[in-house]
Amino acid sequence: MTAGQWSTSFSGSRWYDANDLGVNCMNLTKPECNFTPSSLSKGFPPHFNISLRVRAKLEDLASPWLTVPWFLSCWNVTVGPPENIWVTPGEASLIIRFSSPFDIPPDRGYFQYYVHYWEKAGIQKVKGPFKSNSIVLDGLRPLREYCLQVKAHLFRTSCNTSRPGRLSNITCYETMMDATTKLQQVILIAVGVFLLLAVLAGGCFFLVLRYKGLVKYWFHSPPSIPSQIEEYLKDPSQPILEALDTDTSPTDDAWDSVSIVSFPEKEQEDVPQSTLTQNSAAVC
Template sequence: NDLGVNCMNLTKLECNFTPSSLSTGFPPHFNISLRVRAKLEDLVSPWLTVPWFLSCWNVTIGPPESIWVTPGEASLIIRFSSPFDVPPNLGYFQYYVHYWEKAGIQKVKGPFKSNSIVLDGLRPLREYCLQVKAHLFRTSCNTSRPGRLSNITCYETMMDATTKLQQVILIAVGVFLSLAALAGGCFFLVLRYKGLVKYWFHSPPSIPSQIEEYLKDPSQPILEALDKDTSPTDDAWDLVSVVAFPAKEQEDVPQTL
């Protein structure tokens, strides 16, 4: 046939009339009527006429294909391909994104004409689920057909610069408070157990080496050694001054014995 589709002697209960190129296929403004019959060896059923089909009104739009999602800083970047090709002079697709934070309320963004969509304004480090849907607008017959939603996929957003800065500040403040609490605790313990700390860090008393030797060997003349170490000149005068007075003044000076 002209469509290049062979639907004779099929073993399956379906036949794909999708054209192999944009130059072939049923014209979108044509009413199409099909007849179907079954055959088993020499037995043939009567023809069954199916309801009229008009592409502008009865076409089923599938979900976008090859959906690829890249997590960004508090955003999701979505790329996909259209359900099928449409000649620009006959129509175009518009796309809607249904998304929600996991266990949250669903939101819808659109319409978009591009196959690359950026969902921004999301919360960082949160898991979001999404579905994409295509709407077909036929300019030739002035109709709009909504498509089916894609499968649900979930992704986690990345942290943005503000969140990174907040995280660094929180870590720094946490470390500072921990060190301050540790220093305060140590200071409190030192004040509370000051005597014990002083005892721990105080050097033990020591005895003179001569006494230590005497304790090791009591037969040593320790007293004589100590007397020898004491010099008799330790208490001697270092300097003697002689003061002379005149004879008259000397008489006035009282004599002291």
């Protein structure tokens, strides 16, 4: 088992139990301890040099104390990556929300954030700094997959120092299409449908011209039977000739008789003019 103590004295004349900091670092079963305080009012003073010492215990037996090298939290603190990262794909953009690596009083310092992002298999870019925990990556290409990492940068106002943090894990997301892309997609679909219809119409027209006779044969109406013959076929006892005579109009059988009177050339000269006039009238 292990136990821990800390001191702010270079001489180590006075040591304090780690439990006084609000952390549980006494009687541990693992050789590690997290000194993150439970509240902002507890923890190591940020502007003090801190020294730790540890020892192992087994029942009533205890090892000698081992002193850890001095450190100053303003200079030696390790800033982890932002936590609870949440990414929402937008129209040609990515909306990123996260929480800070740890809480820090405003009078002691603040965080600034940077986003490392790149299109998959592309060149990495960096955007920042941001003071907000909500970041919008805009100007991206629609319907593309982007990967990103977020990093926090700690600025200590109490001791006028800054410490870069660690990058978060790589996560990838696909952007959504924007209004321009939607319009282009609609136009492309409309043009594609129009071209398809034009090709179909042209193909049909070509086939009609090439197989004109066959098309006429397919679409030619079958010959129809006259109504009189159709009635006769339905009722053979009906005299077909009388039915045809009945339907025939008397005016269809009317004709004019024409008489042509001719004379030899000699006789024609001897015929009086009056006779020719009468004959001509009769012919007309």
